Amino acid sequence: MDYGIPVLPATGGGIALTMLGLSRNNYIVLALGAILLAIVLFNHIKLRKNEDK
Protein backbone atom coordinates (compact mmCIF):
# COMPACT_ATOMS: atom_id res chain seq x y z
CA MET A 1 0.00 0.00 0.00
CA ASP A 2 2.70 2.42 0.91
CA TYR A 3 5.42 0.38 -0.76
CA GLY A 4 7.94 0.13 1.98
CA ILE A 5 9.41 2.07 4.80
CA PRO A 6 8.35 -0.10 7.68
CA VAL A 7 9.43 1.57 10.88
CA LEU A 8 9.47 0.34 14.40
CA PRO A 9 6.28 1.41 16.13
CA ALA A 10 6.66 4.80 17.75
CA THR A 11 5.75 3.19 21.01
CA GLY A 12 8.63 0.77 20.52
CA GLY A 13 10.98 3.74 20.28
CA GLY A 14 9.41 5.18 23.37
CA ILE A 15 9.86 1.97 25.28
CA ALA A 16 13.48 1.64 24.15
CA LEU A 17 14.17 5.14 25.34
CA THR A 18 12.36 4.49 28.58
CA MET A 19 14.47 1.43 29.21
CA LEU A 20 17.64 3.41 28.77
CA GLY A 21 16.28 6.37 30.64
CA LEU A 22 15.39 4.07 33.46
CA SER A 23 18.82 2.54 33.44
CA ARG A 24 20.78 5.79 33.47
CA ASN A 25 20.42 9.53 33.00
CA ASN A 26 22.38 9.74 29.79
CA TYR A 27 22.48 13.07 27.94
CA ILE A 28 22.97 11.53 24.50
CA VAL A 29 19.89 9.42 25.01
CA LEU A 30 17.92 12.36 26.30
CA ALA A 31 18.93 14.37 23.25
CA LEU A 32 17.82 11.53 20.98
CA GLY A 33 14.62 11.36 22.97
CA ALA A 34 14.03 15.07 22.46
CA ILE A 35 14.48 14.61 18.69
CA LEU A 36 12.03 11.69 18.69
CA LEU A 37 9.54 13.75 20.67
CA ALA A 38 9.89 16.66 18.23
CA ILE A 39 9.30 14.34 15.23
CA VAL A 40 6.23 12.74 16.81
CA LEU A 41 4.75 16.10 17.75
CA PHE A 42 5.54 17.66 14.38
CA ASN A 43 3.86 14.80 12.50
CA HIS A 44 0.87 14.82 14.78
CA ILE A 45 0.36 18.57 14.43
CA LYS A 46 0.69 18.25 10.64
CA LEU A 47 -1.94 15.52 10.63
CA ARG A 48 -4.37 17.53 12.74
CA LYS A 49 -3.78 20.63 10.63
CA ASN A 50 -4.57 18.76 7.42
CA GLU A 51 -7.67 17.22 8.98
CA ASP A 52 -9.08 20.69 9.53
CA LYS A 53 -8.61 21.73 5.90
Place this chain on the structure above:
Amino acid sequence: MIIWALIPAYNEEKTICKTIKSLQVQTIKPQRIVVIADNCSDNTAKIAKDNGAEVFVTKNNKNKKAGAYNQFLQFTKKDKVDYLLFMDADTIVAEDAIEIGIKHFKNKKVAAVCSKAGVQSLSVPCNFLERILYRLQKIEYGIYDSQRVQTTGHIKVVHGMAALHRRSYLKKAGMFNEDSITEDYYLTLMYKKLGYLVVSEIKMRAWTVVPTKIVKLCKQRIRWYRGGIDALKDIGWNRGTYKDILQHIWVNIITIVLAYIYVGWILYMVRINNYKIAYHWLILLIMISCLYDRIYRIKNYADNISARDWLMVAFLIPEIVYNQLQTMLLYFAYIQSFAKTKKTW
Protein backbone atom coordinates in the same frame (compact mmCIF):
# COMPACT_ATOMS: atom_id res chain seq x y z
CA MET B 1 -17.96 15.49 -17.19
CA ILE B 2 -17.27 11.97 -18.41
CA ILE B 3 -16.04 9.35 -15.96
CA TRP B 4 -15.19 5.74 -16.63
CA ALA B 5 -14.54 3.07 -14.03
CA LEU B 6 -11.92 0.53 -15.07
CA ILE B 7 -11.39 -2.72 -13.19
CA PRO B 8 -8.53 -4.97 -14.30
CA ALA B 9 -9.27 -8.52 -13.23
CA TYR B 10 -7.29 -11.73 -13.24
CA ASN B 11 -9.45 -14.65 -12.09
CA GLU B 12 -11.60 -12.61 -9.75
CA GLU B 13 -14.91 -14.46 -10.07
CA LYS B 14 -15.40 -14.50 -6.29
CA THR B 15 -15.19 -10.74 -5.80
CA ILE B 16 -15.98 -9.01 -9.10
CA CYS B 17 -19.76 -8.94 -8.61
CA LYS B 18 -19.54 -6.92 -5.37
CA THR B 19 -17.07 -4.51 -6.99
CA ILE B 20 -19.40 -3.83 -9.93
CA LYS B 21 -22.46 -3.45 -7.70
CA SER B 22 -20.68 -0.85 -5.58
CA LEU B 23 -20.03 1.20 -8.73
CA GLN B 24 -23.57 0.90 -10.05
CA VAL B 25 -25.04 2.62 -6.99
CA GLN B 26 -22.73 5.64 -7.08
CA THR B 27 -24.36 9.04 -6.49
CA ILE B 28 -22.37 10.25 -9.52
CA LYS B 29 -22.49 7.29 -11.87
CA PRO B 30 -19.59 6.51 -14.19
CA GLN B 31 -20.72 6.44 -17.82
CA ARG B 32 -18.90 3.17 -18.34
CA ILE B 33 -17.97 0.38 -15.96
CA VAL B 34 -15.41 -1.76 -17.74
CA VAL B 35 -13.92 -4.99 -16.44
CA ILE B 36 -10.59 -5.61 -18.17
CA ALA B 37 -10.40 -9.39 -18.15
CA ASP B 38 -6.72 -10.19 -18.21
CA ASN B 39 -5.72 -13.80 -18.96
CA CYS B 40 -8.68 -15.11 -16.97
CA SER B 41 -9.29 -18.83 -16.88
CA ASP B 42 -12.37 -18.64 -14.67
CA ASN B 43 -15.83 -17.04 -15.03
CA THR B 44 -14.79 -13.45 -14.29
CA ALA B 45 -15.81 -12.14 -17.73
CA LYS B 46 -19.18 -13.91 -17.71
CA ILE B 47 -20.06 -12.77 -14.18
CA ALA B 48 -19.05 -9.20 -15.04
CA LYS B 49 -21.23 -9.19 -18.14
CA ASP B 50 -24.19 -10.78 -16.34
CA ASN B 51 -23.96 -8.04 -13.74
CA GLY B 52 -24.13 -5.21 -16.23
CA ALA B 53 -20.47 -4.31 -16.75
CA GLU B 54 -18.73 -4.06 -20.10
CA VAL B 55 -15.95 -6.56 -20.61
CA PHE B 56 -12.71 -5.89 -22.43
CA VAL B 57 -10.54 -8.97 -22.92
CA THR B 58 -6.79 -8.35 -23.21
CA LYS B 59 -4.76 -9.98 -25.98
CA ASN B 60 -1.36 -11.56 -25.34
CA ASN B 61 -0.77 -9.36 -22.33
CA LYS B 62 2.37 -10.34 -20.44
CA ASN B 63 2.64 -7.17 -18.41
CA LYS B 64 0.04 -7.79 -15.73
CA LYS B 65 -2.11 -4.89 -14.53
CA ALA B 66 -0.10 -2.16 -16.28
CA GLY B 67 -0.31 -4.01 -19.59
CA ALA B 68 -4.04 -4.60 -19.15
CA TYR B 69 -4.73 -0.93 -18.43
CA ASN B 70 -2.57 0.23 -21.33
CA GLN B 71 -4.24 -2.11 -23.81
CA PHE B 72 -7.65 -0.72 -22.92
CA LEU B 73 -6.48 2.90 -22.87
CA GLN B 74 -4.79 2.45 -26.21
CA PHE B 75 -7.95 0.87 -27.61
CA THR B 76 -10.05 3.84 -26.46
CA LYS B 77 -7.50 6.60 -27.07
CA LYS B 78 -9.79 8.55 -29.40
CA ASP B 79 -12.78 8.46 -27.05
CA LYS B 80 -13.51 11.52 -24.99
CA VAL B 81 -13.23 10.95 -21.27
CA ASP B 82 -12.26 13.35 -18.49
CA TYR B 83 -11.62 11.16 -15.48
CA LEU B 84 -10.81 7.53 -14.91
CA LEU B 85 -11.50 5.57 -11.76
CA PHE B 86 -8.96 2.78 -11.50
CA MET B 87 -10.09 0.10 -9.16
CA ASP B 88 -8.98 -3.32 -7.98
CA ALA B 89 -11.34 -6.22 -8.60
CA ASP B 90 -11.38 -7.17 -4.93
CA THR B 91 -12.31 -3.69 -3.74
CA ILE B 92 -15.66 -2.08 -3.01
CA VAL B 93 -16.35 1.64 -2.74
CA ALA B 94 -18.90 3.64 -0.74
CA GLU B 95 -21.78 5.01 -2.81
CA ASP B 96 -20.54 8.61 -2.58
CA ALA B 97 -16.89 7.79 -3.38
CA ILE B 98 -16.81 9.34 -6.87
CA GLU B 99 -18.83 12.38 -5.79
CA ILE B 100 -16.41 13.11 -2.97
CA GLY B 101 -13.23 12.38 -4.90
CA ILE B 102 -14.08 14.28 -8.06
CA LYS B 103 -14.33 17.62 -6.19
CA HIS B 104 -10.56 17.77 -5.91
CA PHE B 105 -10.17 18.19 -9.66
CA LYS B 106 -11.41 21.77 -9.36
CA ASN B 107 -7.77 22.39 -8.58
CA LYS B 108 -6.10 22.20 -12.00
CA LYS B 109 -2.85 20.97 -10.50
CA VAL B 110 -4.42 17.78 -9.15
CA ALA B 111 -3.62 14.71 -11.24
CA ALA B 112 -5.06 11.98 -9.05
CA VAL B 113 -7.12 11.40 -5.93
CA CYS B 114 -6.90 8.17 -4.00
CA SER B 115 -9.40 6.73 -1.58
CA LYS B 116 -9.11 5.72 2.02
CA ALA B 117 -7.69 2.23 2.23
CA GLY B 118 -10.13 0.28 4.33
CA VAL B 119 -10.04 -3.44 4.92
CA GLN B 120 -13.04 -5.71 4.30
CA SER B 121 -14.25 -8.06 7.02
CA LEU B 122 -13.03 -11.63 6.93
CA SER B 123 -15.34 -13.69 4.75
CA VAL B 124 -13.85 -17.11 5.41
CA PRO B 125 -13.00 -18.89 8.66
CA CYS B 126 -9.39 -18.27 9.71
CA ASN B 127 -7.04 -19.76 12.25
CA PHE B 128 -5.41 -17.79 15.05
CA LEU B 129 -2.31 -16.70 13.09
CA GLU B 130 -4.41 -15.64 10.10
CA ARG B 131 -6.64 -13.54 12.33
CA ILE B 132 -3.58 -11.87 13.87
CA LEU B 133 -2.23 -11.08 10.38
CA TYR B 134 -5.62 -9.65 9.44
CA ARG B 135 -5.72 -7.44 12.53
CA LEU B 136 -2.16 -6.24 11.97
CA GLN B 137 -2.94 -5.21 8.41
CA LYS B 138 -6.17 -3.51 9.44
CA ILE B 139 -4.18 -1.33 11.82
CA GLU B 140 -1.35 -0.86 9.34
CA TYR B 141 -3.71 0.33 6.61
CA GLY B 142 -5.26 2.78 9.06
CA ILE B 143 -1.84 4.19 9.91
CA TYR B 144 -1.06 4.51 6.18
CA ASP B 145 -4.29 6.47 5.75
CA SER B 146 -3.31 8.84 8.53
CA GLN B 147 0.10 9.33 6.88
CA ARG B 148 -1.60 10.14 3.57
CA VAL B 149 -3.72 12.81 5.27
CA GLN B 150 -0.56 14.14 6.89
CA THR B 151 1.18 14.46 3.51
CA THR B 152 -1.80 15.21 1.27
CA GLY B 153 -0.92 16.93 -1.97
CA HIS B 154 2.36 15.04 -2.05
CA ILE B 155 1.36 11.58 -0.86
CA LYS B 156 3.79 8.75 -1.35
CA VAL B 157 1.62 6.66 -3.63
CA VAL B 158 -1.76 6.96 -5.32
CA HIS B 159 -2.64 3.35 -4.64
CA GLY B 160 -4.36 1.16 -7.19
CA MET B 161 -7.15 0.09 -4.88
CA ALA B 162 -9.50 2.90 -5.88
CA ALA B 163 -8.23 6.16 -7.33
CA LEU B 164 -9.52 8.82 -9.70
CA HIS B 165 -7.13 10.10 -12.36
CA ARG B 166 -7.34 13.01 -14.78
CA ARG B 167 -7.07 11.43 -18.21
CA SER B 168 -5.10 14.26 -19.82
CA TYR B 169 -2.38 14.18 -17.12
CA LEU B 170 -2.24 10.41 -17.27
CA LYS B 171 -1.28 10.72 -20.93
CA LYS B 172 1.37 13.30 -20.12
CA ALA B 173 2.79 10.99 -17.46
CA GLY B 174 3.22 8.29 -20.09
CA MET B 175 0.39 5.97 -18.95
CA PHE B 176 1.38 2.90 -16.94
CA ASN B 177 4.95 1.65 -16.97
CA GLU B 178 4.76 -1.98 -18.06
CA ASP B 179 8.18 -2.88 -16.65
CA SER B 180 7.13 -1.89 -13.18
CA ILE B 181 5.59 -4.36 -10.74
CA THR B 182 4.15 -1.44 -8.77
CA GLU B 183 2.69 0.53 -11.66
CA ASP B 184 0.68 2.82 -9.37
CA TYR B 185 3.79 3.97 -7.50
CA TYR B 186 5.67 4.54 -10.76
CA LEU B 187 2.80 6.63 -12.09
CA THR B 188 2.68 8.66 -8.87
CA LEU B 189 6.37 9.45 -9.22
CA MET B 190 5.82 10.56 -12.82
CA TYR B 191 3.00 12.89 -11.75
CA LYS B 192 5.26 14.40 -9.11
CA LYS B 193 8.07 14.78 -11.61
CA LEU B 194 5.72 16.79 -13.82
CA GLY B 195 4.80 19.00 -10.87
CA TYR B 196 1.25 17.76 -10.41
CA LEU B 197 -0.43 17.23 -7.06
CA VAL B 198 -1.45 13.81 -5.82
CA VAL B 199 -4.14 13.88 -3.20
CA SER B 200 -5.66 11.56 -0.63
CA GLU B 201 -9.34 11.91 0.27
CA ILE B 202 -10.16 10.14 3.48
CA LYS B 203 -13.91 10.57 3.00
CA MET B 204 -13.72 8.68 -0.29
CA ARG B 205 -14.15 5.30 1.33
CA ALA B 206 -13.08 1.97 -0.14
CA TRP B 207 -12.41 -1.45 1.30
CA THR B 208 -10.18 -4.18 -0.01
CA VAL B 209 -9.35 -7.79 0.79
CA VAL B 210 -6.02 -8.37 2.52
CA PRO B 211 -4.01 -11.61 2.43
CA THR B 212 -4.24 -13.70 5.57
CA LYS B 213 -1.78 -16.41 4.51
CA ILE B 214 1.76 -15.59 5.56
CA VAL B 215 3.33 -16.75 2.27
CA LYS B 216 0.93 -14.65 0.22
CA LEU B 217 1.53 -11.64 2.44
CA CYS B 218 5.32 -12.02 2.15
CA LYS B 219 5.08 -12.25 -1.65
CA GLN B 220 2.89 -9.14 -1.77
CA ARG B 221 5.27 -7.14 0.42
CA ILE B 222 8.37 -8.20 -1.47
CA ARG B 223 6.64 -7.09 -4.68
CA TRP B 224 5.71 -3.74 -3.13
CA TYR B 225 9.18 -3.07 -1.76
CA ARG B 226 11.00 -4.35 -4.83
CA GLY B 227 8.71 -2.37 -7.14
CA GLY B 228 9.31 0.76 -5.08
CA ILE B 229 13.09 0.41 -5.13
CA ASP B 230 13.17 -0.45 -8.85
CA ALA B 231 10.99 2.55 -9.69
CA LEU B 232 13.30 4.96 -7.85
CA LYS B 233 16.39 3.42 -9.46
CA ASP B 234 14.77 3.64 -12.87
CA ILE B 235 13.52 7.21 -12.64
CA GLY B 236 16.48 8.58 -10.69
CA TRP B 237 16.82 11.75 -8.68
CA ASN B 238 14.30 14.48 -9.47
CA ARG B 239 11.77 16.65 -7.67
CA GLY B 240 9.29 13.76 -7.60
CA THR B 241 11.62 11.14 -6.21
CA TYR B 242 14.15 12.84 -3.97
CA LYS B 243 12.03 12.63 -0.81
CA ASP B 244 11.47 8.91 -1.28
CA ILE B 245 15.16 8.27 -2.01
CA LEU B 246 16.18 10.17 1.11
CA GLN B 247 13.55 8.29 3.05
CA HIS B 248 15.03 5.00 1.88
CA ILE B 249 18.49 6.04 2.98
CA TRP B 250 17.43 7.59 6.24
CA VAL B 251 14.57 5.39 7.46
CA ASN B 252 15.26 2.04 5.88
CA ILE B 253 18.97 1.87 6.25
CA ILE B 254 20.32 4.27 8.85
CA THR B 255 17.40 4.29 11.29
CA ILE B 256 16.76 0.57 11.28
CA VAL B 257 20.42 -0.35 11.66
CA LEU B 258 20.84 2.24 14.40
CA ALA B 259 17.70 0.98 16.12
CA TYR B 260 19.18 -2.50 16.47
CA ILE B 261 22.50 -1.10 17.76
CA TYR B 262 20.58 1.17 20.10
CA VAL B 263 18.44 -1.58 21.63
CA GLY B 264 21.55 -3.74 22.08
CA TRP B 265 23.33 -0.85 23.77
CA ILE B 266 20.38 -0.25 26.08
CA LEU B 267 20.40 -3.85 27.21
CA TYR B 268 24.16 -3.66 27.76
CA MET B 269 23.84 -0.46 29.80
CA VAL B 270 21.08 -1.92 31.92
CA ARG B 271 23.28 -4.92 32.60
CA ILE B 272 26.49 -3.05 33.47
CA ASN B 273 24.56 -0.78 35.82
CA ASN B 274 23.41 -3.82 37.74
CA TYR B 275 19.86 -3.19 36.59
CA LYS B 276 19.68 0.06 38.55
CA ILE B 277 17.14 2.47 37.18
CA ALA B 278 16.87 6.24 37.10
CA TYR B 279 13.91 8.39 36.12
CA HIS B 280 13.71 11.37 33.81
CA TRP B 281 10.55 13.34 33.04
CA LEU B 282 11.42 13.61 29.33
CA ILE B 283 11.16 9.85 28.95
CA LEU B 284 7.66 9.87 30.35
CA LEU B 285 6.68 12.71 28.03
CA ILE B 286 7.98 10.79 25.01
CA MET B 287 6.06 7.69 26.00
CA ILE B 288 2.81 9.60 26.50
CA SER B 289 3.23 11.48 23.18
CA CYS B 290 4.02 8.31 21.21
CA LEU B 291 1.12 6.44 22.74
CA TYR B 292 -1.33 9.31 22.26
CA ASP B 293 -0.33 9.74 18.60
CA ARG B 294 -0.64 6.03 17.95
CA ILE B 295 -4.00 5.62 19.68
CA TYR B 296 -5.34 8.70 17.89
CA ARG B 297 -4.33 7.37 14.47
CA ILE B 298 -5.74 3.89 15.06
CA LYS B 299 -8.97 5.18 16.59
CA ASN B 300 -9.63 7.69 13.80
CA TYR B 301 -8.30 5.91 10.72
CA ALA B 302 -8.41 2.13 11.14
CA ASP B 303 -11.70 0.45 10.27
CA ASN B 304 -13.88 -1.47 12.72
CA ILE B 305 -11.38 -1.72 15.51
CA SER B 306 -12.65 -4.15 18.11
CA ALA B 307 -11.65 -4.77 21.72
CA ARG B 308 -9.49 -7.67 20.56
CA ASP B 309 -7.64 -5.38 18.14
CA TRP B 310 -6.91 -2.96 20.96
CA LEU B 311 -5.73 -5.83 23.11
CA MET B 312 -3.27 -6.81 20.40
CA VAL B 313 -2.07 -3.21 20.08
CA ALA B 314 -1.60 -2.98 23.84
CA PHE B 315 0.35 -6.23 23.86
CA LEU B 316 2.84 -4.66 21.36
CA ILE B 317 4.74 -7.89 20.64
CA PRO B 318 2.72 -8.88 17.51
CA GLU B 319 3.35 -5.46 15.96
CA ILE B 320 7.04 -5.51 16.77
CA VAL B 321 7.39 -9.00 15.28
CA TYR B 322 5.38 -7.87 12.23
CA ASN B 323 7.69 -4.86 11.80
CA GLN B 324 10.74 -7.10 12.00
CA LEU B 325 9.24 -9.35 9.33
CA GLN B 326 8.61 -6.32 7.11
CA THR B 327 12.16 -5.11 7.65
CA MET B 328 13.55 -8.49 6.65
CA LEU B 329 11.40 -8.55 3.53
CA LEU B 330 12.49 -5.03 2.69
CA TYR B 331 16.16 -5.96 2.88
CA PHE B 332 15.43 -9.05 0.82
CA ALA B 333 13.82 -6.75 -1.79
CA TYR B 334 16.96 -4.54 -1.78
CA ILE B 335 19.09 -7.60 -2.52
CA GLN B 336 16.72 -8.71 -5.27
CA SER B 337 16.66 -5.27 -6.83
CA PHE B 338 20.42 -4.69 -6.80
CA ALA B 339 21.13 -8.28 -7.90
CA LYS B 340 18.61 -7.70 -10.69
CA THR B 341 16.83 -10.99 -10.14
CA LYS B 342 13.74 -11.79 -12.17
CA LYS B 343 10.71 -9.73 -11.15
CA THR B 344 7.75 -11.75 -9.94
CA TRP B 345 4.18 -10.63 -9.35
